[in-house]
Amino acid sequence: MRADAQQNHDKLLDAAARAFATQGTEASLKDIAKDAGVGIGTLYRRFPNREVLVEAVYRNETARLGAAATELLEKLPPLEAVRVWMDRFVDYIDTKHGMGDALPVVLSSSGELRMGSRQLLADALAVLLEAGAADGAIRADAAPADVLMALGGITLIAAKEPPGLADRLLDLLVDGLRFSA
Structure with missing residues (x-):
């Protein structure tokens, strides 16, 4: 993709993620294009229908959250990086809740997408937990899949x-990761 086309693509995904988080997947595509600063034709050239846009937003948000693990470790000590990543996970789930009505259709048509997303997030969390265990800030027996399940539960409750x-529940979870029984 040309640089300007990639920029428009990224702006559309960002605008759609915001719209879906606040208005659900029935948000106006015309308003999404306007928010992105492009015409509706540009949106339809990139995403021929709503389902394709929902899936693209889901993939993009998942990839961003996965990539955030190493980015955070470059800037923060591991325990802080874990906590910031958890905040981003909560935001990610908020976006998914906005897509809740359309996401089951997208995910059921692609079990690979659902399983791949879960694995990508578990792998990202593993990187964070391993870094924390290596510097002694996080207990070494914390399983990424368990922490991911706890995060999912927190987001459902909250x-x-x-x-x-x-925030309070995430602080408790981090304390549990920090201290051994």
Whole structure:
């Protein structure tokens, strides 16, 4: 893709993620294109229908969260990187909740997408946990799949509760990762 075409593609994905998080997948495609600063024709050339756009947003958000693990470790100590990554996970799930009505169709048509996403996130979390264990900040027996399940539970619970609950629960989870029984 040419640089300008890639930039438009990225702007469309960002605008769609924002719209889906706040309005669901029935958000106006015309408004998404406008928010991205492109015409509706550009949106349809890149994403011929709503389902393709939903899947692209899902893939993009998952890839971003996966890549964030190593990026955070370059800037922060491992324990802090884990906590920031967890905040990003909560934001990622918020975007997925906005896509909730369309996502089951996308994921059911591609079990590979669902399993690949879960593995990508587990691998990213493994990188963070291993770095924390190596520097002694995180217990060495923390399994990425277990922590990922705990994060999923926190996001499900916190989605229906007052603001601040997710932060408190994430702090408890991090404390559990830090200290051995």
